[in-house]
Amino acid sequence: MGILLISAGALTPTFSKTTYAYSSTVGFNVASTTVTAVLEDANAQLKINGVAAVSGQPSSAIPLAVGNNTIPIQVTPQIGPVQNYSVMVTRPDSTRLTSLTAIDNLNNQISLKPSFDSNTTLYNVCIPQDSTATTLNITPVKEGVNATIAVNGTAVTSGMPWPVTIPEVGGSVSIPFKVSAPQLADTTYTVNVAKATSAYLQSVTGIPGVNFVKTTYDYTTSITAPKVKATVIPEDTSATIEVTINGTSVPYTQRLIYTLNTGLNELIIKVTSSFGGDSKTYAFHITKS
Numbered sequence: 001m002g003i004l005l006i007s008a009g010a011l012t013p014t015f016s017k018t019t020y021a022y023s024s025t026v027g028f029n030v031a032s033t034t035v036t037a038v039l040e041d042a043n044a045q046l047k048i049n050g051v052a053a054v055s056g057q058p059s060s061a062i063p064l065a066v067g068n069n070t071i072p073i074q075v076t077p078q079i080g081p082v083q084n085y086s087v088m089v090t091r092p093d094s095t096r097l098t099s100l101t102a103i104d105n106l107n108n109q110i111s112l113k114p115s116f117d118s119n120t121t122l123y124n125v126c127i128p129q130d131s132t133a134t135t136l137n138i139t140p141v142k143e144g145v146n147a148t149i150a151v152n153g154t155a156v157t158s159g160m161p162w163p164v165t166i167p168e169v170g171g172s173v174s175i176p177f178k179v180s181a182p183q184l185a186d187t188t189y190t191v192n193v194a195k196a197t198s199a200y201l202q203s204v205t206g207i208p209g210v211n212f213v214k215t216t217y218d219y220t221t222s223i224t225a226p227k228v229k230a231t232v233i234p235e236d237t238s239a240t241i242e243v244t245i246n247g248t249s250v251p252y253t254q255r256l257i258y259t260l261n262t263g264l265n266e267l268i269i270k271v272t273s274s275f276g277g278d279s280k281t282y283a284f285h286i287t288k289s
Helices: none
Strands: 003-006 021-025 035-038 045-048 051-053 067-076 083-091 097-104 122-127 135-142 148-151 154-156 162-165 172-180 187-195 201-205 218-223 227-234 240-245 248-250 255-259 263-272 279-288
Touching (some): 035 045, 097 187, 135 172, 135 187, 201 279, 227 240, 227 263
Parallel strands (some): 122 187, 218 279
Antiparallel strands (some): 045 067, 097 135, 135 162, 148 154, 227 255, 240 263, 263 279
């Protein structure tokens, strides 16, 4: 045999026709390989993994199980002894998750921040201050065939929810999902669950035609006065408040006074809770005639 190649990776050692055993290691995501052998004797017969093959052409795809996979290559010349080559392809297991989702006991899907990626191991979950949910069910799904998942030493079944008691307002809890597999370093995905402080405005007064309700986020009104003199008070006095007027950021003070343009004016107030990262955005569309 003059050439031996596998599609999944490089051979160790480098091919020599007088060396008969080779190895290669691939990633977990490599589930199959082909083998290409080029014969020096055009009349010899070739079998790859027990199946007749054509010199110089890739074999059919050969599945790779997790662990060691031995692929035999047999060359039968017209004259002379059979030559038996072998390639052992090692496919390691995985300690990654393929998904991590959260849903509360009221059946609300809860977003992880950032969005799940198997390469990202730290996530935050914000439960709004006014949520009445008491339990968050977090479901990890493993990638590895022989991998296991545990939280603080307690086994977690892949694809099954792990219940977490939602903390009180201003509280948080961290859940470490440790993924293990034989002969591999563990990977731990941590989910920090926080019950946010309030991101609501308590009151907005001084804008004619606006009857403010904290759970209503969009208002439209028309006025004739040249200025708006609004008093804006958050429920959480430590919350971060961002104010834009007609696209321009202005410093927040409880008393907002600004001159209106003729026509439509946009007042946007974004409130971010002091703990937990919850936010609410209120929009006031004010037309000055």
